[in-house]
Amino acid sequence: MSASSAPSTRRTLLSAALDELADHGHAGVGLRAVARRAGVSHAAPAHFFGDRAGLLTAVAVEGFTDLTAALVAVDAKDPAEKVAALGRTYVAFGSRYPALMELMFRSTELHPDDPDLRASRQSAIGILATAVAQTGAEDVREVTLISWALVHGLVVLSREGVIAPLIGPNADDLTVASSLVDRYVTGLLASSVD
Amino acid sequence: MSASSAPSTRRTLLSAALDELADHGHAGVGLRAVARRAGVSHAAPAHFFGDRAGLLTAVAVEGFTDLTAALVAVDAKDPAEKVAALGRTYVAFGSRYPALMELMFRSTELHPDDPDLRASRQSAIGILATAVAQTGAEDVREVTLISWALVHGLVVLSREGVIAPLIGPNADDLTVASSLVDRYVTGLLASSVD
């Protein structure tokens, strides 16, 4: 028999939750709705994840893990260009999975001190931090924070639909955000090196 | 008899919702909980606001109105310094009213096309846009967007508690964010003027 062929209910529930999130947004991720989708009893999710916040936390961890994988896959020779590419990837991820990205930053409905959550988030931001460090920037942590804030802000504003009214209706959010990331993140780094 | 002495149930409900939001966060703002706090029947909020999204939308409008007022009160001689001051005020507002600020940008639980919501949000961002314009920046709308994204990102990251782990435990979020706004927003503008 093949290894790990049984999809271990817990795993089934998690992927049901991700589907529910993509289909009906954050509000759709309820203990009972997810159980229904996974074909188990209404109390099964609570058995594995404790409560609703536990389920959402597990989903968020999955999200940070996927985001990390996407960032790891980014490659670029020039350090500054790499930081910009990471930023574009971050924005693209937020654009492709808006509900997931929103959930990942809604700590009031998560277990904010969950070690897995902290670790998975830290590993995502760690990638950006090391890329910033390789540019030779002086205060790595400040530049990392400002870069993160910038791309995350773009994700939020794009999700809220306020970019188009500001820039113009015929501009694609993702294109606009990417060009802004390119232009200003690299500019930021240039002024911060030395 | 004094003008507008009667606190018009609707107004009472709205301020009860704001209190509930400040006390128990976004999840605490339920139709029934707000009704209880306001001392009216459980269906009264729905009577005035239609549904829960309607109530939340009204609260968000209140938030954007307050934010606008805070931004209008900002004064500075140098145009670039004014933009920075607006950014600091934005961050401070988000820091003082985290739950409200979060709600204001949760369009999935609001009525995103509500005209009052759009108008109040537009008036807030308009203040930043005109300040940016007065610096003589080339592409006003792009610089406005990037500045907005930056400060909003800082608000989100501060709320999520990820600034301290990144920068250091003895640094105050608000101070860190303010200094970043000062340093980089003004740098941004300097490189963008001509």
Place this chain on the structure above:
DNA sequence: GTTGATTGCTTGACAGTGTCAAGTCGCACC
């Protein structure tokens, strides 16, 4: 000055939710 309509709210019900206590089933281990 009675009628009719509108407004501002309440009462009551319904389906759905998260959570908890108890129970059932199978399986490993002694």
Place this chain on the structure above:
DNA sequence: GGTGCGACTTGACACTGTCAAGCAATCAAC
């Protein structure tokens, strides 16, 4: 062969948003 234990299920409770109906006051019209 018992005994514990993990993986669930069943059933209940309090709570939620929403809807239909009703009730009291107001106000315009005739």
